[in-house]
Amino acid sequence: MQPLATLPDLELPDHLGHRRTLSELVGGDPTLVHFFRGWWCPKERQFFRRLVDLQDDAEVAYARFVSISVDPPEVQAAFRAGLDARWTFLSDHGRRYVGALDLQEKTDTVHDPYLPTCLVVSPDLVVHASYNGYWYWGRPTMDELRSDFRELTRALRPDWDPTTS
């Protein structure tokens, strides 16, 4: 999933088991779509700690997060609660989209998880920025995500500069 690609409108259960679509979750805001391996991966837990810090900015900045893994909803709900995350998790326990998105982590044959990937998308689900997190340092820093959200917000909001709008 490279920049300018368009994500399919994924339809999956959330961490409470309710069917959700990605387009509904993204709405009209810049959104981080975050594919992660699972609760058991220490790299994921470390990265989530950064995202949990960033959520305090996002909650006042009209930006959204969606995290997706192959964990079942009840596992995601427990993991999410332990993290104190206040955004929606989607469960692809059936691995419905792993192949279609070409995001299968082929080296883990035990968990068969998603390849860790961060996509910053616009409301039309077009990828603005893509980060391959297979190696931890490939993941975005929170400053990089802030920069992506700034660029997308500037493009989306006609009153970004109220002195010229």
Next chain:
Amino acid sequence: MTPLWLALLAEDPGDAQVTPAHDVEGRQAGLLCTWRQKDRPHDQALQADPRVHDSGGSACVVSWALAPAHARPIADDPAIVQARRAVLRDGRPCAVTLLTDDPVFIAGALSIARADNPAQVAALADDPFSRLWEARLLSVGAGVLGRLVRPTGPSLERYGGRPWPWDLF
């Protein structure tokens, strides 16, 4: 989307969709009146996220939590923000909408559980807004509410002063 207005009234105002509401003991608790229109239809009507209005919805149990009219907090009051955070963090199974009288102040909140979903009904007992204001548990008949409206998070701002979790400008 056309705004949704709600009021719990003792008498039928004549121009609203009206559904009887009962308390948990089954006693009449008034009429839940709904309007879909731009302008305020009644002096007690409060605006809600219009997505909770569901003419095909099943019977519901709601937590109707209202701030005293003389002590309505501003929308960005830390207590209101914290209650919205609790809604996001706890991943509540029921639907929630703020109730507003104007773009600045919050008049209350409505949490909506489908009567046939015990997990949703149970969640009403822990309504974060009932920690702020007195809340009434009411049974409401079918055809008014019931759609599960859930914010994505972590954003919890209001969009142009509209009742949260409405999430489009």
